[in-house]
Amino acid sequence: MTDTSRRSFLRGAAISGAGALVGGRVAAQAAPDPAITELQPWQQYLGEGVDARPYGMPSEHEAHVVRRDVPWLTADPVSSVNFTPLHELDGIITPNGLCFERHHGGIAEIDPGAYRLMINGLVDTPLVFTLDDLKRFPRENHAYFLECAANSGMEWRGAQLNGCQFTHGMIHNVMYTGVPLRLLLEEAGIKTAGKWILPEGADASAMTRSIPLEKALDDCLVAFKMNGEALRPEQGYPVRLVVPGWEGNMWVKWLRRIEIGDQPWHHREETSKYTDLLPDGQARRFTWEMDAKSVITNPSPQAPITHGPGPTVLTGIAWSGRGTIPRVDVTLDGGATWARARMSGPSFDKSMHRFYYEFDWDGRPLLLQSRAHDSTGYVQPTKDMLREVRGENSIYHNNGIQTWAVNEQGVAENVEVSS
Amino acid sequence: MTDTSRRSFLRGAAISGAGALVGGRVAAQAAPDPAITELQPWQQYLGEGVDARPYGMPSEHEAHVVRRDVPWLTADPVSSVNFTPLHELDGIITPNGLCFERHHGGIAEIDPGAYRLMINGLVDTPLVFTLDDLKRFPRENHAYFLECAANSGMEWRGAQLNGCQFTHGMIHNVMYTGVPLRLLLEEAGIKTAGKWILPEGADASAMTRSIPLEKALDDCLVAFKMNGEALRPEQGYPVRLVVPGWEGNMWVKWLRRIEIGDQPWHHREETSKYTDLLPDGQARRFTWEMDAKSVITNPSPQAPITHGPGPTVLTGIAWSGRGTIPRVDVTLDGGATWARARMSGPSFDKSMHRFYYEFDWDGRPLLLQSRAHDSTGYVQPTKDMLREVRGENSIYHNNGIQTWAVNEQGVAENVEVSS
Numbered sequence: 001m002t003d004t005s006r007r008s009f010l011r012g013a014a015i016s017g018a019g020a021l022v023g024g025r026v027a028a029q030a031a032p033d034p035a036i037t038e039l040q041p042w043q044q045y046l047g048e049g050v051d052a053r054p055y056g057m058p059s060e061h062e063a064h065v066v067r068r069d070v071p072w073l074t075a076d077p078v079s080s081v082n083f084t085p086l087h088e089l090d091g092i093i094t095p096n097g098l099c100f101e102r103h104h105g106g107i108a109e110i111d112p113g114a115y116r117l118m119i120n121g122l123v124d125t126p127l128v129f130t131l132d133d134l135k136r137f138p139r140e141n142h143a144y145f146l147e148c149a150a151n152s153g154m155e156w157r158g159a160q161l162n163g164c165q166f167t168h169g170m171i172h173n174v175m176y177t178g179v180p181l182r183l184l185l186e187e188a189g190i191k192t193a194g195k196w197i198l199p200e201g202a203d204a205s206a207m208t209r210s211i212p213l214e215k216a217l218d219d220c221l222v223a224f225k226m227n228g229e230a231l232r233p234e235q236g237y238p239v240r241l242v243v244p245g246w247e248g249n250m251w252v253k254w255l256r257r258i259e260i261g262d263q264p265w266h267h268r269e270e271t272s273k274y275t276d277l278l279p280d281g282q283a284r285r286f287t288w289e290m291d292a293k294s295v296i297t298n299p300s301p302q303a304p305i306t307h308g309p310g311p312t313v314l315t316g317i318a319w320s321g322r323g324t325i326p327r328v329d330v331t332l333d334g335g336a337t338w339a340r341a342r343m344s345g346p347s348f349d350k351s352m353h354r355f356y357y358e359f360d361w362d363g364r365p366l367l368l369q370s371r372a373h374d375s376t377g378y379v380q381p382t383k384d385m386l387r388e389v390r391g392e393n394s395i396y397h398n399n400g401i402q403t404w405a406v407n408e409q410g411v412a413e414n415v416e417v418s419s
Numbered sequence: 420m421t422d423t424s425r426r427s428f429l430r431g432a433a434i435s436g437a438g439a440l441v442g443g444r445v446a447a448q449a450a451p452d453p454a455i456t457e458l459q460p461w462q463q464y465l466g467e468g469v470d471a472r473p474y475g476m477p478s479e480h481e482a483h484v485v486r487r488d489v490p491w492l493t494a495d496p497v498s499s500v501n502f503t504p505l506h507e508l509d510g511i512i513t514p515n516g517l518c519f520e521r522h523h524g525g526i527a528e529i530d531p532g533a534y535r536l537m538i539n540g541l542v543d544t545p546l547v548f549t550l551d552d553l554k555r556f557p558r559e560n561h562a563y564f565l566e567c568a569a570n571s572g573m574e575w576r577g578a579q580l581n582g583c584q585f586t587h588g589m590i591h592n593v594m595y596t597g598v599p600l601r602l603l604l605e606e607a608g609i610k611t612a613g614k615w616i617l618p619e620g621a622d623a624s625a626m627t628r629s630i631p632l633e634k635a636l637d638d639c640l641v642a643f644k645m646n647g648e649a650l651r652p653e654q655g656y657p658v659r660l661v662v663p664g665w666e667g668n669m670w671v672k673w674l675r676r677i678e679i680g681d682q683p684w685h686h687r688e689e690t691s692k693y694t695d696l697l698p699d700g701q702a703r704r705f706t707w708e709m710d711a712k713s714v715i716t717n718p719s720p721q722a723p724i725t726h727g728p729g730p731t732v733l734t735g736i737a738w739s740g741r742g743t744i745p746r747v748d749v750t751l752d753g754g755a756t757w758a759r760a761r762m763s764g765p766s767f768d769k770s771m772h773r774f775y776y777e778f779d780w781d782g783r784p785l786l787l788q789s790r791a792h793d794s795t796g797y798v799q800p801t802k803d804m805l806r807e808v809r810g811e812n813s814i815y816h817n818n819g820i821q822t823w824a825v826n827e828q829g830v831a832e833n834v835e836v837s838s
Contacts, residue, residue, distance in 0.1 A: 036535035036547050036675070046623055047525025050501040050653070054485035056516040058474070059656045061531050062649045066473035082469040090596040091560040093647040095515060097475040106466025112480050116455035128455050136730045138777050141510040141764030175764075177509040204465055227646065228512040230481050234469070237478045256455070311555045345560030345594075346765060358557050 058097075064088075067098060070166055073154075080104065081148075083169030086295070086317065087303040092143070092173055092345045092352045096227050099172035101234040102148050104269075105205030108254045112238045117184075117222070121198075121260035124189030131238055134222060137179040142221065142244070143351045145319045147171040147290050149247035149274050152398040155383065159403075159414040163302040167402060167414060168295040171319070173352035176242050178223030181216050185260070194260040198267075199241050202256035209250045210264035211243065215288075219244045222255065245321030245350040246288040247396075249274060279391035292380050293399035294318035294328055294355070294372035305410030309363035316341075316370050318353045323375035325353040332359065334367030334403065334417045341370070366406040367417060382419040477516075483507075486517055489585055492573075499523065500567075502588030505714070505736065506722040511562070511592055511764045511771045515646050518591035520653040521567050523688075524624030527673045531657040536603075536641070540617075540679035543608030550657050553641060556598040561640065561663070562770045564738045566590040566709050568666035568693050571817040574802065578822075578833040582721040586821060586833060587714040590738070592771035595661050597642030600635050604679070613679040617686075618660045621675035628669045629683035630662065634707075638663045641674065664740030664769040665707040666815075668693060698810035711799050712818035713737035713747055713774070713791035724829030728782035735760075735789050737772045742794035744772040751778065753786030753822065753836045760789070785825035786836060801838040 058065065067082040074080050084100040101107070112131050120126040148170035154160045161167045185197075190213065197216045201207040211220075221242035224231060231237040236253025243250045249269055264270070264286075276284040296316040299305050305312060318325040328341040341355035355370070372380040383400030405415040477484065486501040493499050503519040520526070531550050539545040567589035573579045580586045604616075609632065616635045620626040630639075640661035643650060650656040655672025662669045668688055683689070683705075695703040715735040718724050724731060737744040747760040760774035774789070791799040802819030824834040 033535060033547050035533050036537045040529075040533060040621065042527040042529050042673070043621055043623060043625065045525075047522065047527045049525060050486070050488055050498050050520050050522075053520075053526075053653060054487070054501075055477070056486070056518070056520075056651050056653060058515075058649060059528070059531075059652045061656075065648065067469070067475070068473070069469055079469050082473075088649075089647045090558065090644045091594050091647050093512065093594045095646050095648045097516075098648060099475070101469050101472075101475075103466070103469075106464075106468060107472075108461040108466045109478070110459075110461050112478075114454050114459065116452060118455045128452050132726055136726065136732055138761075139509065139732065139734070139763065139775060141773055143765075175510050175512045202459065202462055204462060206462065225509045227514050228508045228510050229484065229514045229517060230477060230507075232475050233478045234472060234475060237480075254461070307551055307555065313555055313558065315558075342557070344558065346562075346767070348765070354560055356558060 065098070067100060068165060070161065081170070083165045084172050086164045086169055086297045087300050089297070090315065090354070092354050093227065094172035094174060096174070096229065096232050096235070099174065099232070099235060100148070100170050102170065102248065103203065103205070103234070103253070104207055105203045107234045108203035109233055110202060110238060110254055115238050117239060117255060118257045119184060119188040119260070120257065122191040122194035122262065123260055124191065127188045129184070131224065134179055134224065134239065137183050139177055139179055140221065141175060141177050143173060143175045143346070143348045144242060144244045145171055145173045145350065145352045146248045146251055147319070149249065149396040152400070152402070153395045155400070155402070156387070156392070156394050156398050159416045162414050164295050164297050164300045165302060170248070171352070174226045175228070176221055176223040177225035178221035178242060181220040181222050181241070184222060185216060190260055193262045196261050196264050198259040198261060198265050199252040199255055200257040200259070201252045202254040207249065207252055207269065208265065208267045209252065209270055210267070211250060213260075215243065215246070245290060247274065247290060250288065274396055276390055276396055277393040279393070284390070287397055290319070290321035291397070291399040292318070292320035292322070292325065292372045292374035292378050294370040294380060295402050296330070296368050296370050296404060299368065299406055299410070299412045300404050301412045301414055304412050305361065305406065308410065309361050312359055312361040314357040314359065314368065316355055318355060318370070318372040319351070320372065320374035320378070321350060322378065324349055325372055325374055327373040328353070328355040329371045329373070330357045331369045332366050335369060335419060338371070363408060365408060368404040368406060369401050371401055383416065384419050484517070486519060487584060489580065500589065502584045503591050505583045505588055505716045506719050508716070509734065509773070511773050512646065513591035513593060515593070515648065515651050515654070518593065518651070518654060519567070519589050521589065521667065522622065522624070522653070522672070523626055524622045526653045527622035528652060529621060529657060529673055534657050536658060536674060537676045538603060538607040538679070539676065541610040541613035541681065542679055543610065546607045548603070550643070553598055553643065553658065556602050558596055558598055559640065560594060560596050562592060562594045562765070562767045563661060563663045564590055564592045564769065564771045565667045565670055566738070568668065568815040571819070571821070572814045574819070574821070575806070575811070575813050575817050578835045581833050583714050583716050583719045583821070584721060589667070590771070593645045594647070595640055595642040596644035597640035597661060600639040600641050600660070603641060604635060609679055612681045615680050615683050617678040617680060617684050618671040618674055619676040619678070620671045621673040626668065626671055626688065627684065627686045628671065628689055629686070630669060634662065634665070664709060666693065666709055669707065693815055695809055695815055696812040698812070703809070706816055709738070709740035710816070710818040711737070711739035711741070711744065711791045711793035711797050713789040713799055714821050715749070715787050715789050715823060718787065718825055718829070718831050719823050720831045720833055723831050724780065724825060727829065728780050731778055731780040733776040733778065733787065735774055737774060737789070737791040738770070739791065739793035739797070740769060741797065743768055744791055744793055746792040747772070747774040748790040748792070749776045750788045751785050754788060754838060757790070782827060784827060787823040787825060788820050790820055802835065803838050
């Protein structure tokens, strides 16, 4: 957005009242705006004191900013997944109260005093740690995204869910504090035959996944804090495994046991689930790393353009399980022309990145797309490119380019353009 | 902590039960630990579903992790300040629900639809912005600490408050999303005579502070999001001013007006308050930048050592209004010998930093101190060094070194050692 365009647009907000259009809202201000010239209620009375909020909550005016589920998505009477309201957020940190949750046995409520972590299998000394034991090891702090392998899964069959909260909301980005898993494994002593680990959850589903030892010794964390405070119950309180860049269900929550073995276990969640059936009947398996991906969060179906033509801020998020996101391209015309977005905010390895693109909207229909480039040189593909390789059976690992169609009224909807 | 020490310590946790000491807690395990060998309640029943928590909250087991006030600190029937529970947090992000709050007229509850920001005074075009108008300007994302100038103020007269939550808890560190103030001022056009700005709050106290134009054009933000979501009411919802590195009350909350003038206004909060009366009767004024400071958060009076002798993790936070913190020193013997702490987590300009020091506690009394070095070469002074220069009248700007005494039982208390 040029200085001129901003100036011309906001001249309209001059107190003189000359401007009939302020940010697109029609407010014929023959007189100065009473909302600023008259005393407002909150200026006249002592507000609520601090004692009322020992643990603070959002304003009542933000009550619509919540995690939501998709009723028809899960058969259970109780839904087992909800979605992060990406269109209401900004920056790269997902607040703990809004991090999407997915579980296979409900939210376990664990007494931290009775919490234990066992390391057994191919080790010199099987060990059991209390929560206090874990806090006696050196800690590290890292921000990582967690994306469910099924994020955008419904979109394989075409545009279905009308909002980025539902198409891309199975992701969050959190600053974790935890102990490198390597230190705990060294404590037990891995036998030479040990090549894989099997983390197990303490919830009713006893979630398990096979993880190669190399990854476990590389950057995995046994985490007990998220964004500064204790893990939330739905995120694995008191302890979860952090597996940077890899699909979400490997980040075992309510972590109770880590078994060391000489080969993968081929359990349910890595065979019948979280695998991709290809056209030839073969299945892609152990596709752990999340490929580079991006989505425009504003404008989007849940966040239309309400201010009419003129200066408009487009923003979105991008991430890669293989590194950082040095570049995101955006298009307003369905891919005919692309422009480079502006990145803003910290760029961490395997963490969410924020991009912006400011433009003067002429009020004509838009076909919005974003395309992420990661630090390995990988470029986010179109959905058609993915279908060409993986066919039509897939549910998981859809990192294809998302399209939003915006009409003259600024209303956005989920569409697909052939590519 | 050496590998040997860790190994010898945790051998005690072997399932064999050989170890009577697990992390210092006496648990004579002739038999394996039932907490890990027996089925626990949370493994046997379906947990709560996602629908119950559209906006998530901490575990019921974390109910003690809250902001607290000091009843005798404020005369009002309603306290006007509470403190961040630093001893319960880790990393560098302060979760929104636990960010300390200080206000002069209670928490204003503003209707975002009726929100307005006026820029007037020495400008070419006085302007009024709605919240939607502000969101049409380019945004940036930055993490900054906010410290109240009165943080540690009670400690000028010696060790008084028994816990880092109360001695140092008027600080938080948040990732903000906002519009550079410079862009809004350029929009209005600053007249040549304009040298200062006066931000004004929309709360009942109409808080105002004089800020030099150079700072306003440098790195100030008009922020509407904190840690990804909308500002909290007690943090200025829907819009606050962010004044990186400068004392907290300049970060005007519920921002309603910015006046441009040719000189400072000398209002109440920069004359009778937030100034330091020196021995000669003169007062230090406009001491905006917060000097480098640090505090050990664990162990501390609210967080004693409970595991007895052996491997112990010491941690704390450090910050500087003038840059980053490349180095923190810690001492276990009241300053006789110093060791360099390990920094972990992102290092941002004018942001909180996290440090750790792992050591084998021999069970003897400790005198714990931390000493921050900032990127300008400034070294955090002792309280006595500050008193020598500023005398005994001060309340504000105490960045002196804090001492915790730990006894043989691991109990910590706030003390002072002459230096």
